[in-house]
């Protein structure tokens with residue numbers, strides 16, 4: 134792993150950092166392909182939106198771009214960008230004036246095993262997502278719900294887990310957004326109560342709109358997912374990952390998945 138902390142190679146994170154102490158921060162996981170960070174504008178846009186929602190000072194996008202370029206290596210790697218509210222005295226009260234801290238890291242990104250292309254085997258997680266419109270959609274550092282959900286299986290059989298909110302509405306997988314084909318149309322859960330508004334979700338919606346069949350965002354119940362003719366997971370690294378099994382029951386892989394992947398390879 135290569136890392137820059139506030140632009141410094143080998144820089145250390147202060148133990149008083151508010152991201153570490155309170156999860157007071159944001160992150161982006163960015164796919165670098167052919168040496169180019171994919172959908173970088175959209176990642177930075179979401180980050181800036183999150184910074185606004187959390188009341189951070191405006192971020193310097195040009196500086197972030199330079200640091201991402203500096204840390205990127207080879208044709209293919211993963212860049213993770215973390216922005217926290219910096220350090221402060223003990224206590225939740227955000228320091229004023231506020232500052233931010235940047236942690237920009239890059240990892241090797243081995244090609245996925247050939248078996249991954251066949252699709253994901255998914256099941257339902259017991260862990261529920263709390264509703265909080267003030268944080269809905271934001272990719273913030275508080276990810277304990279996903280951590281505990283991901284701790285629910287380690288069987289080598291399930292690849293991903295689907296999560297509902299506290300009211301029973303289906304929201305997403307632990308680290309991906311979810312699309313379901315219902316009556317021939319792709320639908321995806323609304324993310325106005327919780328969930329992360331994924332960059333790849335945005336890309337899939339943009340592609341569908343381009344095809345003349347915009348994705349519908351709505352409240353989805355478990356029964357909707359269980360009756361879908363196809364299911365699709367999206368995230369910045371995987372692109373579109375079809376679901377091939379739900380709770381051990383086969384789910385057909387929709388041709389749109391391959392078509393979207395081909396589109397993605399061209400953008």
Ligand SMILES: Cc1ncc(COP(=O)(O)O)c(C=O)c1O
Pocket residue numbers: 162279305306307308309310328329330331332333334367368369370
């Ligand atoms: C909880 C959650 N939802 C959705 C996503 C997908 O977001 P993106 O498409 O920006 O990778 C992620 C990605 O890590 C995630 O952790």
